[in-house]
Amino acid sequence: MPPLHNAPPPHDPRQNHLIAALPADEYARLSPHLERVPLPLGHVLYESGRVLRHVYFPTDAIVSLLYVMCDGDSAEVAVVGSEGIIGIALFMGGETMTNRAVVQSAGHAYRLPGQLVKREFQASIALQHLLLRYTQALLTQMAQTAVCNRHHTLDQQLCRWLLMSRDRVASDELLMTQELIANMLGVRREGVTAAAGKLQAAGLIHYHRGHITILDRAGLEARACECYAVVKHEYDRLLGESSVA
Numbered sequence: 001m002p003p004l005h006n007a008p009p010p011h012d013p014r015q016n017h018l019i020a021a022l023p024a025d026e027y028a029r030l031s032p033h034l035e036r037v038p039l040p041l042g043h044v045l046y047e048s049g050r051v052l053r054h055v056y057f058p059t060d061a062i063v064s065l066l067y068v069m070c071d072g073d074s075a076e077v078a079v080v081g082s083e084g085i086i087g088i089a090l091f092m093g094g095e096t097m098t099n100r101a102v103v104q105s106a107g108h109a110y111r112l113p114g115q116l117v118k119r120e121f122q123a124s125i126a127l128q129h130l131l132l133r134y135t136q137a138l139l140t141q142m143a144q145t146a147v148c149n150r151h152h153t154l155d156q157q158l159c160r161w162l163l164m165s166r167d168r169v170a171s172d173e174l175l176m177t178q179e180l181i182a183n184m185l186g187v188r189r190e191g192v193t194a195a196a197g198k199l200q201a202a203g204l205i206h207y208h209r210g211h212i213t214i215l216d217r218a219g220l221e222a223r224a225c226e227c228y229a230v231v232k233h234e235y236d237r238l239l240g241e242s243s244v245a
Contacts, residue, residue, distance in 0.1 A: 039109050047100050
């Protein structure tokens with residue numbers, strides 16, 4: 001089947017929803033500076049406390065924002081995919097972040113020099129409003145994740161996490177090991193194995209050697225806690241067409 005005329009060509013920066021939402025004149029100013037970079041699985045984009053040099057707009061990758069404890073343990077506080085941007089501190093007035101950004105699902109992103117983004121953020125009201133709305137949605141996700149980790153079961157957390165990951169790659173096929181999921185959720189691998197087994201027995205997913213296929217999205221949504229719907233509603237409310245599916 002030939003591609004749809006309105007579909008973006010392969011490796012188009014506008015596969016990122018924020019870039020796609022930019023006014024034409026703003027996109028024309030930024031597009032010559034957009035650099036496509038690979039994001040291999042496990043690659044660390046920045047560490048906590050390090051000075052940021054670039055912002056990243058993922059297209060087909062997922063990046064986890066992790067809070068790392070002094071003893072090395074970590075837990076995910078947010079996920080960012082084609083709906084967002086990595087490195088909000090650069091336009092929010094800071095130069096460093098308090099978390100680690102690590103690639104959860106391999107793919108690509110487009111990056112921009114941090115200083116350029118800061119200048120454009122100050123000069124363009126349209127860009128400023130778009131990035132601030134995204135930041136509000138991201139803060140909602142972080143807050144809801146904290147609540148979810150404290151009050152909801154691992155089964156519910158896993159359903160939420162699978163749904164959010166699925167939205168950000170726009171595919172029912174996820175390449176993720178149970179060990180990686182356990183690290184993201186800050187739990188033991190055995191717990192993830194048991195929870196994934198329940199979902200597979202219920203016919204909601206199929207898992208085999210790091211390959212997860214979502215078979216019943218509606219079923220996952222029914223088993224997830226309210227946190228997934230709260231976060232998705234906020235992204236849709238604030239970003240409209242630039243939000244995740």
